[in-house]
Amino acid sequence: MSDDKPVRHLLGLSGGKDSAALAIYMRDKVPEMEYFFADTGAELPETLEFVDLMEDYLGKKITRLNAGRGFDYYLKLNGNFLPTARSRWCTINLKLKPFEEFVGNDPVISYVAIRADEPYRTGYISTKPNIKAIYPFKEDGKVKDDIIKILEESGIGIPKYYDWRSRSGCYFCFYQRKIEWIGLYENHPDLFEKAKEFEDYHRNLGRNHSWSQDEYLEEMLARKDEIKEKFQLINQNKKPKNLVDVVLDEDGDDDGCLVCFK
Ligand code: SF4
Structure with missing residues (x-):
């Protein structure tokens, strides 16, 4: 220096x-x-x-x-x-x-x-x-x-x-888990809609891009109950069963963008 x-x-x-x-x-x-x-x-x-x-x-x-x-x-x-x-x-x-x-x-x-x-x-x-x-x-x-x-x-x-999401960063961050996308929908439906608009824009251009793996947000939303049930099932031994406990147990920010989430 x-x-x-x-x-x-x-x-x-x-x-x-x-x-x-x-x-x-x-x-x-x-x-x-x-x-x-x-x-x-x-x-x-x-x-x-x-x-x-x-x-x-x-x-x-x-x-x-x-x-x-x-x-x-x-x-x-x-x-x-x-x-x-x-x-x-x-x-x-x-x-x-x-x-x-x-x-x-x-x-x-x-x-x-x-x-x-x-x-x-x-x-x-x-x-x-x-x-x-x-x-x-x-x-x-x-x-x-x-x-x-x-x-x-x-x-x-x-x-x-942390009540519904395991990390900071953009509301549409592609590192989000599916349960977190559902959390976004439930806590900030307007932001979920904006994220969906980005996908729609790409689709209208003939581009194949979804924020989350393998499905568009509207498809994910149609599976909302299934995603929530799966989350509960996986974490059924953790009480109370909400995301903050899972996150703090598992430290969900191990992957992804260190500079955004620390
Ligand atoms: S990686 Fe960081 S900058 Fe990129 S979308 Fe996620 S939070 Fe935002």
């Missing part, structure tokens, strides 16, 4: 539980910390509320990245092709690039919320030589139970969407 400029300390909030817990954990340890949130323009209302709550708790501004250039802007730039797990232009344009722009050429320490019980995860590490990633939870041996405790003891608690 360059010696000319002071080192900036950056912590990105995704709207997920781990980055929130890390922000709480580090608040008094690194008073000069700068916080940021890369808003995709397609966030759940619960996520935006949670970030506002965190801002109040931290007593510091959380810089919102991507102002005016959300998902719709990049969708057009990508020829209106929706992102997929194999073509994840959304993460690059809405999360990674804005972060690097925010950093610029300043020497930066980036605090990453990977836990000690996630031995195989490395997270996004920029190739920019001025960014150094560090992992306080890993270094301090903090595991999932510690993260839940940090959130509960702070009074912040778990983000509300």
Whole structure:
């Protein structure tokens, strides 16, 4: 790192539980910390509320990245092709690039919320030589139970969407499980409809693309009861049987987009 400029300390909030817990954990340890949130323009209302709550708790501004250039802007730039797990232009344009722009050429320490019980995860590490990633939870041996405790003891608690969804990120994220799509329908029918409109648009162009594997959202919705029954059956030994318990037991964010969901 360059010696000319002071080192900036950056912590990105995704709207997920781990980055929130890390922000709480580090608040008094690194008073000069700068916080940021890369808003995709397609966030759940619960996520935006949670970030506002965190801002109040931290007593510091959380810089919102991507102002005016959300998902719709990049969708057009990508020829209106929706992102997929194999073509994840959304993460690059809405999360990674804005972060690097925010950093610029300043020497930066980036605090990453990977836990000690996630031995195989490395997270996004920029190739920019001025960014150094560090992992306080890993270094301090903090595991999932510690993260839940940090959130509960702070009074912040778990983000509300965990009642029906296992991760933060865009409302239409293609990493969602089918039960989470049903959760989106039940909690935010307007957003479910908007997600469906993206699929309809593709279909009208003769493109074969569905957000979820093997079926369009309208087909999935027709199987709503079946999906819910299957979920209950698989998790029948877990009480109470709702998604938050399953998520916190299984840690549903092991796959997918680390930079969006942590
Ligand atoms: S949350 Fe999902 S859809 Fe949104 S940017 Fe991340 S990977 Fe893409």
